[in-house]
Amino acid sequence: MVDAADALRDAQSRFEQRLTRDERVEPKDWMPDGYRRTLIRQISQHAHSEVIGMQPEGSWITRAPSLERKLILLAKVQDEGGHGLYLYGAAETLGASRDDMIDALHEGRAKYSSIFNYPALTWADIGAIGWLVDSAAIVNQIPLQRCSYGPYARAMVRICKEESFHQRQGYDIMLTLARGTAAQKAMAQDALNRWWWPTLMMFGPPDAESDHNSESFAWKIKRYGNDELRQKFIDQAVPQAEVLDLTIPDPELAWDEASGHYRIGPIDWDEFRRVVAGDGPCNRQRLAHHRRVREDGAWVREAVEAHADKTRARGLRARVGTGSR
Amino acid sequence: MSLLAAVVGLGDDALVLGQRLSAWCGKSPWLEEDLAMANTALDFLGRARLLYGYAEQLGGCDEDAYAFQRDARAFTNLLIYELPCADFALACARQLLVDAFDVLHLEKLCDSADANLAGIAAKAHKEARYHRRRSAAWLVRLGDGTAESHCRMQKAMEDVWGYHAELFAPVEAEIGLVEKGVLPDRAALRPQWLAAVSATLDEATLELPSADWQVDGGRRGLHTEHLAPMLAEMQHLHRSHPGARW
């Protein structure tokens, strides 16, 4: 017993030293249960967000107004699926299985970013999502590239690299609309009006009210507070809106010379809590779609399993060439 | 048939299938397959743009005018490409038939007397070889999977089979271009195609459907009832803002 307790103390101190030295924690390393749980929760929530996030934009692939936009949007939504995969993969290194994570999503035990519970009503929403939502996501994700958990940090490096195209194509759509016909410009303004505040909510409640935060900081999963990241996003988005000649829907928005930051009006946190709790415009629709797709594919899943079993039983080697270096 | 019309017809084939496949992103059986479907759709949509781009050089209109400003009767794609495929088995069945055709057709088109077509074909042929590898593997998995998947695949194959004949039936006006070595002789590709498809069906434990029905008319603008609703969805936004840039 003493040996086991000693070993645990050693492992714990190795873990803490690693964090102090800013080394990465890797899958086979000992880690506290809380660290593992927090990561699984955060990474799976992040993965679900990517996958659920395919829905609002995905619905516009078949309706994109030019062939070039269609290709770009399809490639972008496909990337989001890829990001979901990188993240599910990172979570699986912690012992969570993707099926379990998806069950948790369907049963409401796991959440996804509440931004995707808002509808994409017009083509300009595709611009606004790329510009605002993806920019906000990047602001959130850049520090995660240095997260203490290696597989998560590496997934974020890959994701951030790919996301910069997402953000730019969104801004490019907004720019084209804002410089287009009066109807197009109105469409762009309307999209900004609807997406601005929900985007600010993506950074989470003010630090003073946020749960889970202190441990996440100690574990070097999180490195900046919600308010700080939100401010960073606002400071970069406001001048971008000016270039578009669109108006941010906040009468209290003002430049504060003293702090060197933009000040905004109050965020409607009641709305945020309502949407997170499941009462947003699209919560039910998003989950129902995700469930339906899984059910529709059940026969395919069963078929590939059965086929693999048959192939094994026949003693046939898989057709892939046996590669050597 | 002019070269322009032939190029637009091939462009329409690629666009209409690309549009169908693009609708799968986010709806396929699992996430990995979403990415695979999207890659296939991107290949076909990219091919459509190359072909429309060439059509514009030949004196036609620009790619978006082809895609978004024509009614169904003006589209000249073959019917097999426009069939809806909200069912995964149908999507796989159609894909195998067109991929097997593409590999043979594009290989010949690489040798076209028209250098532009030959160049487009060279790029597309590589894509097609990968597509066929994928669709053949899917057919085998589903045909030789569970009893349910076997039934679904057999039925899907029967449902698309009657549309394959059109792949090998050049419209009369196309024959001049075949004689000039610009277009491959479609009819001549059929034996090889049938052998390849039969072999895959065989491996998939599926029956070759009886060929007692066939529908055609796509190159003459005589489509199934499925095309117009697809175009309505695809074109609505573009057409709602005449003259706008996107």
Next chain:
Amino acid sequence: MPLFEVFVRPRRGLQHQHAGSLRAEDAELALQYAREIYTRRREGVSLWVVRSSDITASQEDDAPMFFDPADGKPYRDATFYELPSKVRGL
């Protein structure tokens, strides 16, 4: 569906590197998915996929006995050996 690990050779002349994982029922599907997922932006010229369960990995507890002993062997490095300053070509 089983988990596979994906290794990508980024360019000819470089070794395969671990890129991530995916789920697929068989190796052929895994190879195709590896192509779709990990080489969308010309990231590779060759792929390996291997079932995750087929990988035998050293454990954290193994690390001290596996890797620390290499520490005490400075004589394996060229810099261990001092040479007269006139010597060239070594």
